[in-house]
Amino acid sequence: MGFVRAFGPAALAAGLGLLPGGGAFAASAEKGKAAYVQHGCWQCHGFQGQGGVAGKALAPDPIAAEAFTAFVRGSNGPMPPYPEKILSNDDLADIYAYLQSIPKPADHKSIPLLNQ
Numbered sequence: 001m002g003f004v005r006a007f008g009p010a011a012l013a014a015g016l017g018l019l020p021g022g023g024a025f026a027a028s029a030e031k032g033k034a035a036y037v038q039h040g041c042w043q044c045h046g047f048q049g050q051g052g053v054a055g056k057a058l059a060p061d062p063i064a065a066e067a068f069t070a071f072v073r074g075s076n077g078p079m080p081p082y083p084e085k086i087l088s089n090d091d092l093a094d095i096y097a098y099l100q101s102i103p104k105p106a107d108h109k110s111i112p113l114l115n116q
């Protein structure tokens with residue numbers, strides 16, 4: 001997998017935990033941020049996924065990828081569902097990567113690569 005080569009150590013450190021279960025989501029946090037804005041997730045969940053507007057907090061520490069995807073595709077509560085026609089699997093994976101890339105406050109201190 002070209003993950004490390006493609007992103008470099010700094011991006012890798014920033015995205016630690018980006019690939020739960022070993023790479024189901026080879027996704028881009030950068031593109032995900034754009035998709036997150038474009039699809040209007042921010043309107044309810046806030047620009048940093050912090051929640052508090054109408055939806056709950058999505059980040060830091062998003063729910064597991066499977067649960068995340070299932071919820072967005074199949075919500076039948078207050079959040080509208082996003083079928084694949086509206087939100088592609090790629091965009092959804094990127095959005096998940098973006099949410100995962102949002103750092104926890106002070107967490108960088110525990111990542112040795114970022115302290116070099």
Ligand code: HEC
Pocket residue numbers: 036039040041042043044045054055056057058063067068071072077078079080082087095
């Ligand atoms: C119209 C407002 C609205 C928009 C737009 C919206 N959401 Fe939500 N979202 C909600 C609400 C409200 C909930 C809580 C729903 C519930 O508990 O049934 C929620 C819940 C969620 C959850 C479940 C979180 C958890 O911890 O269970 C996920 C994941 C999620 N949203 C992702 C997204 C994504 C990704 C987008 C953009 C593609 C998005 N939402 C757009 C309102 C919204």
